[in-house]
Amino acid sequence: MSTVGASTGQLREHVATIVVAALSTLFAVTLILGTGILTAALDPALIAESGTFRLVLLMVSVIFIIIALYVGAIVTANTFATVIAGRTRIIALLRLVGATARSVRSRVAAEGLIMGALGAVVGWGLAEALAFGVTRLGPAWGWLPEGREYPLFDPLSFIAVAVVALTTWAAAWVGSRRVASVSPIAATGAVVEPRPEAARGRSGRSVWAVILIVSGCTLLALGLVLGFLTPLGLFVAFLGGLASFTGIALGAHLIMPPVLRLAGRIVGRGPTGALAAANAVRYPERSARSTIGLVIGVTLVTLFAVALDSYRSMTLLAFESDPAMARALDQTLSITTGIFTGLVGFSAVIAAVGLVNTLSLGVLQRTRELGLLRTLGFTGAQVRRMIIAESAQMTIAALGLGVALGIGYGWVAAQSLLGSQVGLAPPTVPWPVLIGVVVFGAVLAVGAAALPARRAIRLSPVAALAAD
Amino acid sequence: MVALVADLGKYYGDGEQRVHALDDISIGLARGQFTAIMGPSGSGKSTLMHVMAGLDTPTSGRVWLGSDEITGLGDAALTRLRRRRIGFVFQSFNLVPTLDVRGNIVLPFQLDGVKPGREELARIDALLHSLGLADRVTHRPHELSGGQQQRVAIARALATQPDIIFADEPTGALDTRTGREVLGLLRSAVEQSGQSIAMVTHDPIAASHADRILFLADGRIVADRGAMSPEQISETMLGLERGAAAGLGERA
Numbered sequence: 001m002s003t004v005g006a007s008t009g010q011l012r013e014h015v016a017t018i019v020v021a022a023l024s025t026l027f028a029v030t031l032i033l034g035t036g037i038l039t040a041a042l043d044p045a046l047i048a049e050s051g052t053f054r055l056v057l058l059m060v061s062v063i064f065i066i067i068a069l070y071v072g073a074i075v076t077a078n079t080f081a082t083v084i085a086g087r088t089r090i091i092a093l094l095r096l097v098g099a100t101a102r103s104v105r106s107r108v109a110a111e112g113l114i115m116g117a118l119g120a121v122v123g124w125g126l127a128e129a130l131a132f133g134v135t136r137l138g139p140a141w142g143w144l145p146e147g148r149e150y151p152l153f154d155p156l157s158f159i160a161v162a163v164v165a166l167t168t169w170a171a172a173w174v175g176s177r178r179v180a181s182v183s184p185i186a187a188t189g190a191v192v193e194p195r196p197e198a199a200r201g202r203s204g205r206s207v208w209a210v211i212l213i214v215s216g217c218t219l220l221a222l223g224l225v226l227g228f229l230t231p232l233g234l235f236v237a238f239l240g241g242l243a244s245f246t247g248i249a250l251g252a253h254l255i256m257p258p259v260l261r262l263a264g265r266i267v268g269r270g271p272t273g274a275l276a277a278a279n280a281v282r283y284p285e286r287s288a289r290s291t292i293g294l295v296i297g298v299t300l301v302t303l304f305a306v307a308l309d310s311y312r313s314m315t316l317l318a319f320e321s322d323p324a325m326a327r328a329l330d331q332t333l334s335i336t337t338g339i340f341t342g343l344v345g346f347s348a349v350i351a352a353v354g355l356v357n358t359l360s361l362g363v364l365q366r367t368r369e370l371g372l373l374r375t376l377g378f379t380g381a382q383v384r385r386m387i388i389a390e391s392a393q394m395t396i397a398a399l400g401l402g403v404a405l406g407i408g409y410g411w412v413a414a415q416s417l418l419g420s421q422v423g424l425a426p427p428t429v430p431w432p433v434l435i436g437v438v439v440f441g442a443v444l445a446v447g448a449a450a451l452p453a454r455r456a457i458r459l460s461p462v463a464a465l466a467a468d
Numbered sequence: 469m470v471a472l473v474a475d476l477g478k479y480y481g482d483g484e485q486r487v488h489a490l491d492d493i494s495i496g497l498a499r500g501q502f503t504a505i506m507g508p509s510g511s512g513k514s515t516l517m518h519v520m521a522g523l524d525t526p527t528s529g530r531v532w533l534g535s536d537e538i539t540g541l542g543d544a545a546l547t548r549l550r551r552r553r554i555g556f557v558f559q560s561f562n563l564v565p566t567l568d569v570r571g572n573i574v575l576p577f578q579l580d581g582v583k584p585g586r587e588e589l590a591r592i593d594a595l596l597h598s599l600g601l602a603d604r605v606t607h608r609p610h611e612l613s614g615g616q617q618q619r620v621a622i623a624r625a626l627a628t629q630p631d632i633i634f635a636d637e638p639t640g641a642l643d644t645r646t647g648r649e650v651l652g653l654l655r656s657a658v659e660q661s662g663q664s665i666a667m668v669t670h671d672p673i674a675a676s677h678a679d680r681i682l683f684l685a686d687g688r689i690v691a692d693r694g695a696m697s698p699e700q701i702s703e704t705m706l707g708l709e710r711g712a713a714a715g716l717g718e719r720a
Contacts, residue, residue, distance in 0.1 A: 143695065176493070275566060275567070276568035369565065372562070373564065374547070376550065376556065376576055376624075377549075377579045377580075378579060379544050380543060380544075381544075460524070
């Protein structure tokens with residue numbers, strides 16, 4: 001086994017990591033180059049202020065880049081945890097012939113660094129190509145003013161590449177912590193079915209999650225009440241939102257399994273539905289990790305959309321007496337909502353990659369079990385239905401919770417900012433965004449299941465039963 | 469006859485490299501009999517079982533289950549056939565990990581979309597009792613010992629009262645004592661309820677529980693005997709291995 005280890009099997013396992021690194025870098029470098037291009041496109045008359053303008057744009061961009069990196073890191077850590085679960089035999093063999101847990105883990109993390117760097121370079125290339133295309137075609141097609149010097153390179157973009165590669169490395173290290181718990185005995189093949197992941201060493205984390213959620217919700221309520229007196233209520237609510245959301249991400253292993261079980265009831269009954277429901281919560285930690293990324297992404301999208309839309313409608317309410325002013329405001333705020341939602345939406349796309357990957361790796365690792373099911377009388381169509389139901393269950397759970405949280409947070413944000421001016425107002429739900437989320441989810445659920453399902457059915461029961 | 473194959477051939481590859489997994493096999497398994505299929509590794513015994521059970525398709529020849537020909541049946545038809553008319557017991561990894569003991573046993577019924585009837589439920593309960601699993605019905609596979617898992621697999625195979633049960637090295641992963649218990653259970657299913665069983669094994673002690681023993685070598689049936697003692701079986705097997713080694717010498 002070489003350190004690079006670029007055998008086909010390993011590459012397949014790392015596709016998600018490469019894609020996530022590439023998407024994160026594409027996003028970050030596009031934003032960095034985009035701010036430069038936008039600044040250059042400004043009216044030269046305003047050139048004196050363009051430095052400040054660029055700084056503000058960059059600062060806003062950095063927030064969105066950090067969100068994308070954070071979601072990407074969660075996805076990568078989870079991908080590696082799944083990869084480790086599938087490599088138990090090989091790791092046990094390495095341990096058997098004398099490798100220390102630490103050296104195995106470093107090697108796995110090094111794979112993360114290589115894949116992260118590879119993805120980051122690809123993402124950088126794509127972003128540069130995009131910038132090149134836009135600055136070439138932009139002036140000709142009238143998107144950008146002509147005769148300007150548009151910068152195509154930015155030293156900051158190299159920092160982005162490095163940060164993505166290093167983040168992937170760190171995420172791989174975090175995700176591979178279960179290497180230590182692989183016993184060399186597992187190499188002998190005596191282990192038939194791994195026991196469900198033990199929930200040990202989690203109590204400290206659970207306590208922190210509960211503390212953060214409770215204190216966060218208290219602050220949210222306080223911010224809401226303060227909001228009726230002063231717009232500064234938003235700051236209190238913001239802190240509350242930060243605390244409670246961190247608590248939710250930290251306590252995913254407590255929150256997601258019940259949500260998944262609830263979603264499992266929707267997915268259906270019968271042997272296919274029941275098995276799918278059981279599979280989705282089979283490794284509660286793994287399911288929690290892979291769905292929480294999507295929950296975060298969807299919550300942020302919904303949060304921005306609801307907050308800005310509620311803010312818009314409340315502001316319009318305040319300017320009812322001045323129709324001209326209201327119209328101008330309406331336009332600006334609609335554009336802002338669209339841009340912010342789109343930028344945050346990118347994190348949801350990264351999270352979706354993670355969900356697709358967990359599902360397909362999970363199916364790959366269950367080859368033998370699917371062979372058993374086929375032998376016992378599951379038709380190909382039933383196996384496909386089972387995998388789609390599993391996928392649907394995870395997607396519904398993540399989207400449902402994300403939308404609910406997003407509407408709640410978004411409403412508290414708008415209310416605590418404007419409560420002093422307009423009183424109590426219900427949240428404005430931006431339907432186009434919600435419909436977009438639902439369509440995205442449906443495509444995701446079926447699309448994520450399509451490939452692994454096809455592979456699972458193509459394999460003959462005999463071949464599947466012989467799989468390791 | 470509960471299972472029948474005629475002129476069965478299964479080949480891999482072509483021309484010079486053509487490998488005969490099964491070479492012109494014609495046999496019938498009698499109803500209510502315990503048949504052992506023996507042979508050295510690579511003799512084709514597992515392939516024969518897979519073809520008879522509709523898990524694998526032959527290159528040539530015909531296969532019947534009871535009076536129904538299954539050669540050329542599509543995947544869906546074969547799948548439905550396996551649900552009720554064939555039982556399976558493998559060496560290991562017999563059970564669906566996410567289902568408890570009862571869930572595993574009733575799975576073949578549920579797949580048809582039909583809940584097990586009163587009579588079938590009573591039979592399942594009786595099976596659970598007689599196999600000593602009554603206090604384990606809500607346990608999941610990882611909470612059971614290897615022997616208990618194997619008993620659950622036997623209970624599942626018996627529950628649907630299939631035409632025939634195919635057992636592939638059912639004692640291969642068990643210690644001697646537990647293995648003997650499992651063989652005793654299979655034997656009593658044959659004696660008490662006339663269940664037909666075909667068991668693939670390379671263990672002479674396991675094969676000595678059978679009424680009839682088929683010996684395979686290089687994809688052919690080389691001996692077809694009645695019940696034998698473990699010693700006689702070992703001797704026959706040794707003879708086969710020597711013959712195979714000699715054959716290899718001639719070819720080289």
